[in-house]
Amino acid sequence: MPEAPEVATVLHTLQESLQDAAIEKVEITHPKLADNMSVSEFAKALRGQHFRGFHRLGKYLVFEMDTLDWVAHLRMEGKLYVADALPEDPKIAKHIHAVFTLSNGQYLLYQDSRKFGRMQLYEKTEDISSLPILAKNGLDVLSPALNGKYLYGKLHKKRIPIKTALLDQSIIAGIGNIYADEILFESGIHPLTPCSQLEEAQLEEIARHTASIMEKAMEAKGTTIRTFSFDQSHAGSYQDQLKVHDRQDAACPVCGSPIEKITVNNRSTYLCPHCQKRKDQ
DNA sequence: CCTTAGACCTGGAGGC
């Protein structure tokens, strides 16, 4: 579900209600939720800790606690939100896999219909990007160091399609299937173009559009095509600004050609065949 | 090095 803009939205929403809050009780019902220790150790370690800092790295959330760094990845359907009461609707309640009772009586809930999300706890560190699970990330989508030169260094010898590279979190952290399509459209590059054929100037365009699309999407509080919401009652609105993703057969906003849908990496991929011509074919 | 299929999970949408 969430890419960097949606994760950033969740983070900011949580920070508003959780800053300096204390966890009084932890109940976890999905045994795989914590994957670097048992859920009982995880629950015990978090009890009594306060939320002191809030960070995002790529698609990861990081909560800086009193003596721990708590890392969470929502994967496709994970939702973390604060509620005044536990959900009564059984269709929602059955997907709540963790309940963190706060000292003010509210609850931080983890809901995940597909159970793909994972969390880890680490001893608190000065540099969160050095945490084992985060060290694999490449530059964050908003990093000032993300430029044509960086991408050229990472990509100029690779023959993989550029879209595949944009989804590789060890190159750029935070891009997912929706924004990869939007970035390539704005850059005028066909998603199947082999990385090795791209010049540094084109990679500079990709870097530039990555930053601008991410900023606009964050302002819109993310994209809601299907199920994303950042708490029980709010959804993002960037879907109104999508130019190609999920718009098969609609008119390209630039040239009017019908948007095409293809498969890259087993993922649905949308493009304008006129604005994003392959130069090698 | 690169690609592909499958695994992990579940629900919603659409076809019949």
Added chain:
DNA sequence: TGCCTCCAGGTCTAAG
């Protein structure tokens, strides 16, 4: 209504 297939903002692994 039910059953079936396909699809989904992600990532990891095995196999060719």
